[in-house]
Amino acid sequence: MLKIPFVDLHPQYLEVKQRLDESLARLIGASSFIGGAAVREFEAALAGEEARRFAVGVKSGTAALQLVFEGLDLPPGAEIITTTHTAVPTVEAIVRAGFKPVLCDIDPATYQISAGAAAAAVTSRTAVLLPVHLYGVPAPLRELSALAGRKGLTLVEDVAQAQGAALDGKRVGTWGAAACFSFFPSKCLGGFGDSGAVTTDREPLASKVRALSNHGRLEKFTHEVVGVNERIDTLQAAVLSAKLPRLADWNAMRRRAARWYVEGLAGVGDLVLPEVPGGAEPVWHLFVVRTGKRDELARHLAARGVQTGMHYPAPVHLHPAYASLGYGKGAFPQAEAAAASILSLPIYPHLTEGEAAYVVEQTAAFFGKGSRATAAASRRSAD
Numbered sequence: 001m002l003k004i005p006f007v008d009l010h011p012q013y014l015e016v017k018q019r020l021d022e023s024l025a026r027l028i029g030a031s032s033f034i035g036g037a038a039v040r041e042f043e044a045a046l047a048g049e050e051a052r053r054f055a056v057g058v059k060s061g062t063a064a065l066q067l068v069f070e071g072l073d074l075p076p077g078a079e080i081i082t083t084t085h086t087a088v089p090t091v092e093a094i095v096r097a098g099f100k101p102v103l104c105d106i107d108p109a110t111y112q113i114s115a116g117a118a119a120a121a122v123t124s125r126t127a128v129l130l131p132v133h134l135y136g137v138p139a140p141l142r143e144l145s146a147l148a149g150r151k152g153l154t155l156v157e158d159v160a161q162a163q164g165a166a167l168d169g170k171r172v173g174t175w176g177a178a179a180c181f182s183f184f185p186s187k188c189l190g191g192f193g194d195s196g197a198v199t200t201d202r203e204p205l206a207s208k209v210r211a212l213s214n215h216g217r218l219e220k221f222t223h224e225v226v227g228v229n230e231r232i233d234t235l236q237a238a239v240l241s242a243k244l245p246r247l248a249d250w251n252a253m254r255r256r257a258a259r260w261y262v263e264g265l266a267g268v269g270d271l272v273l274p275e276v277p278g279g280a281e282p283v284w285h286l287f288v289v290r291t292g293k294r295d296e297l298a299r300h301l302a303a304r305g306v307q308t309g310m311h312y313p314a315p316v317h318l319h320p321a322y323a324s325l326g327y328g329k330g331a332f333p334q335a336e337a338a339a340a341s342i343l344s345l346p347i348y349p350h351l352t353e354g355e356a357a358y359v360v361e362q363t364a365a366f367f368g369k370g371s372r373a374t375a376a377a378s379r380r381s382a383d
């Protein structure tokens with residue numbers, strides 16, 4: 001029996017081992033662990049990669065979101081529109097920054113925020129639209145940026161799961177005023193622990209985020225605002241600098257793995273495969289299928305050595321911490337139905353064709369038939 005983990009990050013390390021080991025050894029040799037050249041180099045490389053004037057490294061994706069909301073100087077009581085079908089930190093950051101999350105249902109075909117629901121949620125207090133490019137698939141940016149333009153709203157992108165994805169040839173993270181990245185280890189670009197970044201073309205916002213993340217100062221002994229300690233860790237910056245040049249290839253490898261799944265799983269059981277919106281180039285941080293037998297399929301795969309995940313088993317509005325937002329069960333039927341039936345299959349750049357074929361084969365076996373791709377492969381090997 002093969003064992004397929006949900007993610008395997010070690011091969012990424014092996015690809016960049018020499019550069020990474022050398023830069024970590026240099027840092028440890030200098031024993032300078034806060035700020036410094038390693039952070040500046042990473043920020044410059046990230047700004048270049050992301051086609052934005054400024055990149056500010058911070059402690060996590062959550063910190064990136066929270067500090068952008070604080071840095072935008074929004075009026076008290078401002079509302080920020082986002083999706084309920086996301087990682088909890090998206091919404092946590094809004095609350096922690098002192099603003100009001102206004103949640104929306106999803107388009108069930110793509111799992112992304114429904115542009116129609118976002119438009120309907122705009123009030124006189126709305127200040128920010130916060131699409132999340134969930135699973136590495138672009139959110140409906142055309143509609144949302146038009147909406148932001150019409151209503152005078154600030155578009156901020158949660159790019160935590162989608163670094164390198166594009167819509168209409170334009171990279172996600174370049175559509176709005178600012179983009180928030182997470183370098184959680186399993187993300188498209190992942191560190192050896194937590195870190196994140198904000199990218200923007202707006203100098204005042206970049207400076208404000210930098211100051212807030214560093215106890216409210218830009219100069220060593222002058223604290224302009226009350227800040228926090230949410231700086232990026234220097235060791236993480238060094239790790240990320242070593243890995244960033246591989247991001248595009250690793251994303252291409254994720255796309256290859258997604259293709260193997262799509263070819264192998266088409267027409268298997270009641271599985272609904274991910275739909276790619278027109279003009280989108282996803283990066284498949286996650287490969288999420290849908291079935292009425294989600295829990296049984298997850299158990300079947302686990303018994304055969306295949307780890308799966310759920311992203312996420314409950315939408316944000318149904319967590320006790322967010323009950324006070326006042327939505328309750330039934331508020332967002334599409335997101336609630338998705339949460340009950342989605343299953344994330346293993347995906348990571350170095351997943352091999354044989355491993356993907358094993359996942360496909362075991363999934364097809366669960367539904368009581370061979371997949372078309374498996375049948376074609378065995379026909380080829382019989383020829």
Ligand SMILES: Cc1ncc(COP(=O)(O)O)c(C=O)c1O
Nearest residue numbers: 060061062087089090160182184
């Ligand atoms: C969509 C989304 N937003 C925000 C975050 C928060 O990032 P971090 O874990 O780096 O704080 C994550 C990661 O968990 C995420 O997936």
